[in-house]
Structures are given as C-alpha cells and as structure tokens.
Amino acid sequence: NSQLVSSYICKSGGPGSGKGTQCEKIVETYGFTHLSAGDLLRHEISSKSENGSMILEIIKEGKIVPSEVTVKLILKSISSTDNHKFLIDGFPRTEENRVAYERIIGAEPNLVLFFDCPEEVMVKRILNRKQGRIDDNDETVKTRLKVFKELSLPVVKYYSKKGILHTINGDRTEDEISSQVREVLSAYEP
Ligand code: UP5
Ligand code: MG
Structure with a gap:
C-alpha cells in the first residue's frame, strides 16, 4: 500500500474544534485528496451498507467504530483515486486505530495538525450547528469529549513525541486559523 500513498x-x-471547516481550503491549494473518517462512516449509514446499523449505534453514543471497519473504508477511498497525497480528517482516533492504519499503509503521517480548542467553545459550536447530525446533542457531546480525552489525546501525544505534531489554536476566526494552517503547510511543502 505504500505505492498508493506518497504522503x-x-x-x-476534539469534536467541533474545526477540523472539517479547515479542510477544503487546504485541499484546493496543496492538491491533497481530503478524506474524513466521520464522513466515510456516515456514508456507510446512509447507503445502508452491511455495517451501517452497527456504525449508527456507535456514532449515536459517541464511541469509536472498530478499527478494521474504518481502516477498510479509508483504504477503499485511497485505492479509488490516482492521487497519492492525502489529508485525513478525524483519524486516527485511538492508539489501536493508529497502529492498525500504519501497519497497513506502511508509513507514519508526514505531519499531524492538532486543532487545540477549549471544551466550552467546542460544545457551543456543536450545539449551534443544527445540521441534523445524530451525535450533536448534549448527551452524546459529553461522551465525544470524554472519548477524545481518554483515547485520542494519547495519539496526539505520540505524534508530538515523534516531532511531527503541529498545534493550531482552534479558538480563533476561521481566517486566522486558515492562515496558521497555511504557514505550517508552506514550511512543509518544498
Ligand atoms: N466552526 C468551525 N470553525 C469555527 C471557527 N473558527 N469559529 C467559529 N465557528 C467555527 O466545525 C464545527 C462547527 O463549528 C461548525 O458548525 C462550524 O461552522 C463551526 P467543524 O469544522 O465541523 O469541526 P470538526 O472538528 O470537524 O467537528 P466534528 O463535529 O466533525 O467532530 P468529530 O470529530 O466529533 O466528528 P467526526 O465526523 O470526525 O466523527 C463523528 C463520529 O464518528 C465520532 O464521534 C465517532 O463515533 C465516529 N468515528 C469513529 O468511530 N472513528 C473515526 O475514525 C472517526 C469517526
Ligand atoms: Mg468534522
């Protein structure tokens, strides 16, 4: 699979930190194919695929879908395009996700962007979104935050130790965040 992915x-x-919002702009400028793990999973639900109802139950609770399911979906998307550069949004969520994915791809990410945002800001954004997401409610948001702290932050720490983590202040305007993201990516792109 390393032939499929060059970088x-x-x-x-965390949930509502602005990951999705910042993706499109980057994709346009830097020529990445954008993959959102959450979108791929939601697509499985809406297309009523084999695992759809299991995924729905897990997302409704704010918990994490088994790695093999998510990794398979990401790999399928990667194989379906000629591009070899990917921007993966909202993944890996757990150490188990990370290990499973890196084993299959045969490489670590070149860069990890971490959107750091205060909890109360994230909660406010999510509850204001009102786009009908099944997990955008008080109760599920609490679990999403707990899962983020307990399972996803260790992955962030791991990448930080590897020296490939870039922390972005997510508690600013979309334009301010975009320009910080561009700064990081411009330094990385030769
Ligand atoms: N907004 C964005 N930026 C703003 C700014 N600078 N100022 C003011 N408002 C801003 O933004 C959230 C909202 O805030 C939007 O209304 C936006 O306009 C506004 P968004 O860009 O959507 O934030 P994002 O970080 O993408 O938040 P999202 O809710 O998508 O986060 P999650 O990480 O919870 O969602 P995801 O889709 O990745 O995952 C959903 C669920 O799928 C998970 O809980 C889990 O159950 C499951 N999942 C897995 O099991 N495994 C995976 O690998 C991935 C997902
Ligand atoms: Mg998102």
Missing part, C-alpha cells in the same frame, strides 16, 4: 497529513482535534 499523508492527519488532522486531529
């Missing part, structure tokens, strides 16, 4: 960037951050 990949991962985006991490």
Whole structure:
C-alpha cells in the first residue's frame, strides 16, 4: 500500500474544534485528496451498507467504530483515486486505530495538525450547528469529549513525541486559523 500513498497529513482535534471547516481550503491549494473518517462512516449509514446499523449505534453514543471497519473504508477511498497525497480528517482516533492504519499503509503521517480548542467553545459550536447530525446533542457531546480525552489525546501525544505534531489554536476566526494552517503547510511543502 505504500505505492498508493506518497504522503499523508492527519488532522486531529476534539469534536467541533474545526477540523472539517479547515479542510477544503487546504485541499484546493496543496492538491491533497481530503478524506474524513466521520464522513466515510456516515456514508456507510446512509447507503445502508452491511455495517451501517452497527456504525449508527456507535456514532449515536459517541464511541469509536472498530478499527478494521474504518481502516477498510479509508483504504477503499485511497485505492479509488490516482492521487497519492492525502489529508485525513478525524483519524486516527485511538492508539489501536493508529497502529492498525500504519501497519497497513506502511508509513507514519508526514505531519499531524492538532486543532487545540477549549471544551466550552467546542460544545457551543456543536450545539449551534443544527445540521441534523445524530451525535450533536448534549448527551452524546459529553461522551465525544470524554472519548477524545481518554483515547485520542494519547495519539496526539505520540505524534508530538515523534516531532511531527503541529498545534493550531482552534479558538480563533476561521481566517486566522486558515492562515496558521497555511504557514505550517508552506514550511512543509518544498
Ligand atoms: N466552526 C468551525 N470553525 C469555527 C471557527 N473558527 N469559529 C467559529 N465557528 C467555527 O466545525 C464545527 C462547527 O463549528 C461548525 O458548525 C462550524 O461552522 C463551526 P467543524 O469544522 O465541523 O469541526 P470538526 O472538528 O470537524 O467537528 P466534528 O463535529 O466533525 O467532530 P468529530 O470529530 O466529533 O466528528 P467526526 O465526523 O470526525 O466523527 C463523528 C463520529 O464518528 C465520532 O464521534 C465517532 O463515533 C465516529 N468515528 C469513529 O468511530 N472513528 C473515526 O475514525 C472517526 C469517526
Ligand atoms: Mg468534522
């Protein structure tokens, strides 16, 4: 699979930290194919695929879908395009996700962007979104935050130790965040 991927960037951050919002702009400028793990999973639900109802139950609770399911979906997307550069939004969520994915791809991300945002800001954004996401409610948000702290932050720490983590202040305007993201990517792109 290393022939399929020449480089990949991962985006991490709590629920509502602005990962999705910042993706499109980067994709346009830097020629990455954007993959959102959450979108791929939601697509499985809406297309009523084999695992759809299991995924729905897990997302409704704010918990994490088994690695093999998510990794398979990401790999399928990667294989379906000629591009070899990917921006992966909201993945890996757990150490188990990370190990499973890196084993299959045969490489670590070139860069990890971490959107750091205060909890109360994230909660406010999510509850204001009102786009009908099944997990955008008080109760599920609490679990999403807990899961983020307990399972996803260790992955962020791991990448930090590897020296490939870039922390972005997510508590600013979209334009301010975009320009910080561009700064990081411009330094990385030769
Ligand atoms: N907004 C964005 N930026 C703003 C700014 N600078 N100022 C003011 N408002 C801003 O933004 C959230 C909201 O805030 C939007 O309304 C936006 O306009 C506004 P968004 O860009 O959507 O934030 P994002 O970080 O993408 O938040 P999201 O809710 O998508 O985060 P999650 O990480 O919870 O969602 P995801 O889709 O990745 O995952 C959903 C669920 O899928 C998980 O809980 C889990 O159950 C499952 N999942 C897995 O099991 N495994 C995976 O690998 C991935 C997902
Ligand atoms: Mg998102």
